[in-house]
Amino acid sequence: MKLAFSAADEAFRQAVRSFVREQLPGDIRRKVELGLRLEQADYVTWFNRLEARGWLTPGWPPEHGGPGWTHLQRFIFDEECLLGGAPRIIASGIQMLGPVLIAFGTPEQKARYLPDIRASRTWWAQGFSEPGSGSDLASLRTTAVLEPDGRHFVVNGHKVWTSYAQWCSMMFALVRTDPNAAKPQEGISFLLIDMTSPGLTVRPIRMLEGGTDLNECFLDNVRVPVENLVGELNQGWTCGKYLLGHERTGIAGIGSCKQQLARARQLAGQQGLGEDALLRALLQARLAQFEIELIALEATALRLLAPGQRSRVPQVEASMLKVRGTELRQAIYETLLDIAGPDALPFSAEAQFLEFLDAADDAPVAPVPPELASVAANCLDARKLSIYGGSNEVQRNLIAQAVLAAH
Numbered sequence: 453m454k455l456a457f458s459a460a461d462e463a464f465r466q467a468v469r470s471f472v473r474e475q476l477p478g479d480i481r482r483k484v485e486l487g488l489r490l491e492q493a494d495y496v497t498w499f500n501r502l503e504a505r506g507w508l509t510p511g512w513p514p515e516h517g518g519p520g521w522t523h524l525q526r527f528i529f530d531e532e533c534l535l536g537g538a539p540r541i542i543a544s545g546i547q548m549l550g551p552v553l554i555a556f557g558t559p560e561q562k563a564r565y566l567p568d569i570r571a572s573r574t575w576w577a578q579g580f581s582e583p584g585s586g587s588d589l590a591s592l593r594t595t596a597v598l599e600p601d602g603r604h605f606v607v608n609g610h611k612v613w614t615s616y617a618q619w620c621s622m623m624f625a626l627v628r629t630d631p632n633a634a635k636p637q638e639g640i641s642f643l644l645i646d647m648t649s650p651g652l653t654v655r656p657i658r659m660l661e662g663g664t665d666l667n668e669c670f671l672d673n674v675r676v677p678v679e680n681l682v683g684e685l686n687q688g689w690t691c692g693k694y695l696l697g698h699e700r701t702g703i704a705g706i707g708s709c710k711q712q713l714a715r716a717r718q719l720a721g722q723q724g725l726g727e728d729a730l731l732r733a734l735l736q737a738r739l740a741q742f743e744i745e746l747i748a749l750e751a752t753a754l755r756l757l758a759p760g761q762r763s764r765v766p767q768v769e770a771s772m773l774k775v776r777g778t779e780l781r782q783a784i785y786e787t788l789l790d791i792a793g794p795d796a797l798p799f800s801a802e803a804q805f806l807e808f809l810d811a812a813d814d815a816p817v818a819p820v821p822p823e824l825a826s827v828a829a830n831c832l833d834a835r836k837l838s839i840y841g842g843s844n845e846v847q848r849n850l851i852a853q854a855v856l857a858a859h
Contacts, residue, residue, distance in 0.1 A: 457528075465528050472536035475501045481537035485715075487826035489663065490539055492575075492619045498539050499572045509546055509570055516554055516562070517570050523757040527706075534707030535714075542616065545569040545576035549624050552642070552695045556683040565622075565644070577617040577647065579625030579669060580692065582610055587843045589626070589692070590636035594671065596627035596643060598678070605629070605643060605681075607674040613840065617654045617667035623647050630686050642688035644680040645671075659836075661829035666836075696770075696842060704770075704777030705837075706753060709746050712784045713739065719791050719823060735791070742784055749776050768854040771847040778837035778844065785834040792827040 457465070480494045502508040510526045512518030521529070534540065541547060550569055553562055568574035585592040594609020607627055617623070623645045633639025645652070651672040656664035683691045716739060725731050756769045789796050838844040 457524075461524060461528060464525055465532055468529050468532040469536060471505060471507075472533055472538055475505075476536060476538050480539065484537045484539060486822055487715075487830040492616075495539050495542060496572045499541075503570055503572070508541075509550060511547060512550055512554060512566075516550075516566055524754070527753065527757055531707035531710065534711050540708070542575070544578050544615065544620075544624075545574065548578065548695050549576050552624070552682065552691050555694060556642075556691050558679075560679065561644070561682065574622055575616065575620040577614045577620035577623040577667075577669070579611040579614060579623045579645065581613045583612055586613065586839075587846045589842075590640075590689070592626055592628060592640070594625070594627050595631065596629050596641060596676065598629070599675075603678055605676045605678065607643070607645065607671045607676055609671050611669040611671070612667075613657075614654075614667045614669050615840075616665055617647070617669055618656060618664070621647055623652075623669065624682070626688050626692050629688075633686065637689045639686050640688040640692070641685055642682040642691040643676050644682060645674060645676050649674045649676070651675075660832040663829075663833065704749070704753065704773035705781055706746070706750050706777060709742075709749070709777065709781050709784060712781065712788065713742055713746065716742075716784060716788050716791060719788065719827075722821070722823060723791055723793070723795075725791065735787075738787055742780065742787070745776075745780055749773070749780060752776070768851055771842075771850045774841060775838075775844045775847045775851075781837055782834050785831040788827050789831045792824045795821065795824045796828040796831075 477497060480490070480498060482488075483490055483494065499508055506517070506519050507529065509516070509518050510521050510529055514520040530541075546569060550566060553565060557565075565574065569576070579594075580589060580592075582592050582594060592609075594607065594611065596605040596607045598605055605627070607625075609627070611623075611625065614623075625643050625645055626640050627643055628639055629641040630639030647654070647669075651674040653670040653672070655668045655670070657666045657668060658664055659666060682688070720735055720739075725735055753773055756773075
């Protein structure tokens with residue numbers, strides 16, 4: 453097997469690179485490059501431009517609006533978008549629910565929800581984790597009881613760590629519909645829930661870096677039409693596993709690793725670390741080690757994407773990429789923090805918004821170079837990478853079980 457890009461792949465890479473350079477608004481690119489917080493409008497602006505080109509949903513089949521790319525083209529697309537300073541794709545609707553609806557949804561569900569995802573008219577929250585049921589997702593306790601007339605489920609429970617719920621109008625959730633099932637994974641169903649339903653409350657969670665993109669969602673007698681059941685009743689675990697496989701593949705973040713490694717090299721130069729021979733040698737050794745590990749990670753990803761090597765639904769492969777990719781990104785962010793040194797200390801909420809950096813000399817973060825203002829927040833925010841999408845400890849168990857089962 454040859455781990456190299458063909459001439460056609462390189463031509464595709466150039467096409468994506470040109471598109472990003474020409475279509476990505478400069479203010480959004482600047483926010484991404486400085487590690488600043490993005491607003492929903494920033495994402496929608498970029499997503500609409502991708503959709504106009506037919507590139508927003510690369511993992512969807514052509515009959516549902518996908519471009520019909522190979523897995524390698526999707527890999528190149530993700531990498532070039534991130535290296536070009538584009539916002540990452542918010543995965544919940546596009547990369548997670550979309551494939552599930554295409555695989556398990558009814559024709560009516562596909563016709564109703566897929567076009568709105570592509571047009572960014574509907575944003576979806578992921579209602580999986582619960583207090584006490586995150587890594588052990590099968591122990592979830594949120595219940596859905598079918599009313600006697602069979603027309604609605606009544607949902608009660610508590611979801612947590614729900615990304616961007618403050619922007620979402622719909623939620624896909626795993627709920628327990630048979631509390632007497634023999635195994636924890638059985639008796640769970642996959643429901644689509646309107647977040648404007650009476651009884652559903654969203655409460656933000658303040659995170660380490662000061663952001664509130666994660667939320668708690670409380671469901672108190674929320675009524676959900678029976679036609680919002682995806683797949684078979686009590687068989688939602690199958691949909692959930694399919695969805696998580698797609699999520700973990702995306703959060704390997706090879707493009708993000710390259711993006712942050714380039715940022716580290718640039719900031720090291722700006723901070724003058726190259727003027728000290730000992731610091732220069734130590735930093736070069738650390739960055740070189742990251743480079744080697746990134747090459748190995750990318751080679752593993754390309755090997756899994758090669759024809760004949762990739763399973764239809766990524767599972768153990770996705771776990772491998774998730775563990776290594778997230779830990780590498782955390783290590784690079786920690787190095788960014790070391791490079792910034794004392795300039796990383798004035799962390800504040802204001803450091804996350806572009807208008808403060810563009811303000812006059814009285815801006816709260818004016819003494820800190822714009823390139824360093826968000827480093828501490830970015831490093832703290834990166835701590836969640838190895839937790840969400842199934843903690844890395846759980847992923848290691850899945851990998852070990854697969855290896856032991858194969859011998």
